[in-house]
Amino acid sequence: MFHSIVSNLDSFVSWLQTMLYVDVVQPFLFKVGMMDYDEDTYDALYWVIVGVLEVLTMYAILRPLEALRPAEEWKDRKGVRVDVLYTWIVKLGILNLFFFFTFQPLFDSLQSWLRLQGIPNLEIDNLWPGVTTQPIVTFLIYLFVLDFAGYWYHRLEHRIGIWWELHAVHHSQQKMSLWSDDRNHLLDDILQAGFFAAIALVIGVEPAQFVVLVAITNLMQSVQHANIRLHFGWLGERIIVSPAFHRRHHAIGYGHEGTTYGCNFGVLFSFWDILFRSASFNRTVEPTGIRDQLGAPGIKPVHYGDGFFEQHWLAFRRIGARLMSRRAGASGNGSAAV
Ligand SMILES: [Zn+2]
Ligand SMILES: [Zn+2]
Structure with a gap:
């Protein structure tokens, strides 16, 4: 089961990687004359997508829970934004x-x-x-x-x-x-x-x-x-x-x-x-x-x-x-x- 979850996730990320690469990244590299970095950029894109998915998943699950059952009540969220960065x-x-x-x-x-x-x-x-x-x-x-x-x-x-x-x-x-x-x-x-x-x-x-x-x-x-x-x-x-x-x-x-x-x-x-x-x-x-x-x-x-x-x-x-x-x-x- 564990193995199939990982491989399903992997194929989903790979699908996104190819799509984004062909439609967005490659035309951009071509335009700015950086096709030498073609392969490296393609591989690196995989981890960028993993990172984005990780942040989005965490936000979707945790933010509603923070609103529902906060450990601490704050007057404002000042000072939180730097952590987002x-x-x-x-x-x-x-x-x-x-x-x-x-x-x-x-x-x-x-x-x-x-x-x-x-x-x-x-x-x-x-x-x-x-x-x-x-x-x-x-x-x-x-x-x-x-x-x-x-x-x-x-x-x-x-x-x-x-x-x-x-x-x-x-x-x-x-x-x-x-x-x-x-x-x-x-x-x-x-x-x-x-x-x-x-x-x-x-x-x-x-x-x-x-x-x-x-x-x-x-x-x-x-x-x-x-x-x-x-x-x-x-x-x-x-x-x-x-x-x-x-x-x-x-x-x-x-x-x-x-x-x-x-x-x-x-x-x-x-x-x-x-x-x-x-x-x-x-x-x-x-x-x-x-x-x-x-x-x-x-x-x-x-x-x-x-x-x-x-x-x-x-x-x-x-x-x-x-x-x-x-x-x-x-x-x-x-x-x-x-
Ligand atoms: Zn800590
Ligand atoms: Zn510590």
Whole structure:
């Protein structure tokens, strides 16, 4: 069944790809004299369509639910629009560019290099021939391995100061909605894509499967960020990350600081948080954001930026400030020792 869903989707996207290509893209390329890029553009169009379909599906399902059962009521939707921009940039541009023009060629050449050196893939799918070689079982194993890595990647984003400054772009949204999943510093996006691509390469995931794995994770992450009062029940909450569970991760004073280390870092599965003692199943709706955005008596609130460029620039400034203060601290200690 799983296989037939994927292949039906694939033929639908391929049909759209050919139609759009013949009617729109090719005449345009011809007009502007760029027919040299003919084949690449045709292939890249596939992922552009996947991206558009993903965004439209997510909007069609989640937006009515946000209107029906909002977790938070807002006076206006100011500040949400920048997340829409992030979504289109990431879903159409960055991921596409990355997968298609960088990841796949790099993947192919690295794989042949590994073969030449006689280094085999881990071939997790061959652990138990007959069982783990079943496509659905192989797929689930890949999902677990990548999600386990995702848990630790996310936890370290909160633990390592410089990295946190990049991730803070994601957490500075005080109106979390179905668009907030892609609100990430682009540098962090690239780091993350490289990290997961490397793991996929080591465990032997095919590029085509990798794209499906990423698409599923992305869709689930859009659900988690939606402004919907929704949990998956006692058992469901302990298996899959729900909007209630992830909202707790964004809650001021809980997700980042929590009981000194933060909580609910799971990306797709919440049981990693149970296993590594970082789970909070408290469903109380708390304001989302970063504590220092609120300010304190005598301390000005920290501004993380309103627009896309400002948010990126301010992250670099915060990283610069951290490095400077670290250096000042180091030289201060040095002189004290002398
Ligand atoms: Zn986080
Ligand atoms: Zn989030």
